[in-house]
Amino acid sequence: MRYLKLLAIFYKNCLLTDLEYRANFVMNLLTSVFWVGFSLIGIGVFFHQRATIGSWNYDKALLVVGLFVLFEGLIDSLFTPNIQRMVEEIRLGTFDFVLTRPVNSQFLATLRYFSPWKLANVAMGAAICRTALNRLQVSPSLAQLAAGSALMASAVVIAYSLWLLMLTTAFWFVRIDNITELFWAVYETGRFPVSVYPGWLQGVLSFVIPVAFITTFPAAAVLGKVGAATVFEGLALAAALFTASTLFWRFALRHYSSASS
Amino acid sequence: MIRSYIALIKAYWQVVLEYRAGMVIWILSNTLPLVMLAVWLALAAEGPVGRFDAEEFIRYYLILLLVRQMTTVWVVWDLDREIRLGELSPKLLRPIDPIHQHVAFNWADKLFRLLTVVPLIAMVLAATGAWPEQAGAGRLLLFAASTLAAWTLRFLSQFSIGTLSFWITQSLALNELFYAGLLMLGGVIAPLDLFPDLVRQWATYLPFRYMLSLPVEILLGRLSPSDLALALAMQALWLLLWFTAYRLLWKAGLKRYGAVGA
DSSP: OHHHHHHHHHHHHHHHHHHTOHHHHHHHHHHHHHHHHHHHHHHHHHHHHOSEETTEEHHHHHHHHHHHHHHHHHHHHHTHHHHHHHHHHHHHTTTHHHHTSSSOHHHHHHHSOOOGGGHHHHHHHHHHHHHHHHHHTOOOOHHHHHHHHHHHHHHHHHHHHHHHHHHHGGGTSTTOTTHHHHHHHHHGGGGSOGGGSOHHHHHIIIIISOOTTTTHHHHHHHTTOOOHHHHHHHHHHHHHHHHHHHHHHHHHHHTOOOSOO | OHHHHHHHHHHHHHHHHHTHHHHHHHHHTOOHHHHHHHHHHHHHTTSOBTTBOHHHHHHHHHHHHHHHHHTOOOHHHHHHHHHHHTTHHHHHTSSSOTHHHHHHHHHHHHHHHHHHHHHHHHHHHHHTTOSOTTOOHHHHHHHHHHHHHHHHHHHHHHHHHHHGGGTOSOHHHHHHHHHHHHHHHTTSSSOGGGSOHHHHHHHHHSTHIIIIIHHHHHHHTOOOHHHHHHHHHHHHHHHHHHHHHHHHHHHHHHHHHHHTTO
C-alpha cells in the first residue's frame, strides 16, 4: 500500500513539473501523431502489394500495430525516463542518494519518473485497436478478452524485466546510455505479426527476446487464435523474467562500488 | 588543414576505441533494414513484388544496410547539447571552426565501421551470391562517390537542424520528423520503386532519396543514363542548398549566442 501511495505522489509530481512546459507538450503530441502515421503507412505499403501475409490481413495487422504503439507509449512514459536518469546518476556518482533512501532501491530507480505526454501514444494505440476490431467486426468473447488482458499484463512485466536487465549492466558498462537503442531496434520487429518472420526468428522473438509476447500474442488472443497454453507461457515467462531481473539487480548492488564509499 | 584533420581523427579514433562497447551497440542497433528484409521476403515468397524477387530484395537490403552504416550521423544531438549547455564556448576559442571536430569524430567512427561491419556485409553479399552482376570498377567508383555525397548531405542537413538550437529547444523533435521522412522516402521501409508513381515523384524532389537510396540504386545498376543524370544533379543541388542553409544559420546563430553573453 505504501508503495502505491508513493507511486501516486511520484506521478503527480512529474505531471505538475511537465505541465510547466507546454511547448514540449505540443511538440511531443505532433511527433507522436507523426510516428503513428508512419507505422500505418508502413503496413499500408505492404498490404498494398499483397492482401494477406500468412493468415494476417490488413485489419488484423492493424491490431498488432495498435498494440505496438500502445506499448511503446507505456514503455516511453513509465520506464524510459528512469533509464536515462539512472545511467546518468551512476556515471556521476549520485546514484548513492537513491540507495540511501528508506525504500526499495529497485522501486525507486525504475519507477520514480514518469513522462505524461507519452500517454498520448497509449491513447492512440488503443484507438487504433478499437478501429481494427470494428473493421473486423469482431467482438471478443469474455474469455478472449481475459486471455488478451492476461497476455498484455505479462507483456508489461516482460518489458519491465528486459529493461531492468539491460539497465543493471550500466553498473559495469557505465557509458551505455545507448543500450535503449538496442532494445528499440529489436522491438521494431514487433510492428509486424511474428508469423511473418522465418521459423528460427519466430523462435528467437518468442523465447529469447520475447517481443512476440508483447504485441503479436495479445493481438492473437483477442482474435481468438490463442490457446490457454500460450497464456500460461506468457504468465510464466513474465514471472521468470521478473525474478531473474530482480536477482540480477540485487547481485549488481552487492558488487557496486560507488563513487564515495 | 589536412594536418589538423589527421590530428583530430587520431584523437577521435582513441575515443572510438575507448567507447567501443557503445560503438558496437550503435552498429547492432542499425537493424531496421534487416527487419524490413524479413517482412518483404515473406511477401515475396509467393512471387515477385514489382520487379523485386527474393534475391533482389536480399541484394537491395544488404547494400542499403551497408550504405546506412556508412552514412549515420548523430551531430544534431551533440550540437543541441553544446549550444544549450554552453559547451560550445571553449570550441569557439579554438583556431578551427567547430564543425571540423564533429566531422572528424564521425569519420573516426566510419573508419571503425569500415574495418568491422563493412567487410562483414560484403562477405554476406558474396556468400549469398547476391553481389550485383556486372558491377564494374566504374559503377563501384560512382557508388563510393555517391555514398560520400549522401553522407555529406545527411551531415549538413542534421547540422543545420542542430543550429536551430540557437533559437528553439525542440530541434531534436524536428530531427525526428526529418528522420521519419528519411525512413519513408529514403528507401528503408520499401525500395522506392515499389511506391506508387505520385510518391516516387515526391521522392525525386525531396532530399531523402539522395541521403540513402541513391547509392543503392546506383550499385544495383537499374537506373537509365537519363535517370542517373537527373538523380546526380538533384543530389548536387540539395548539397548546395543545405550547405548554404548551414552557413547562414551558423553565422546568424553565433551572433545570437554571443549576444547572450556566453
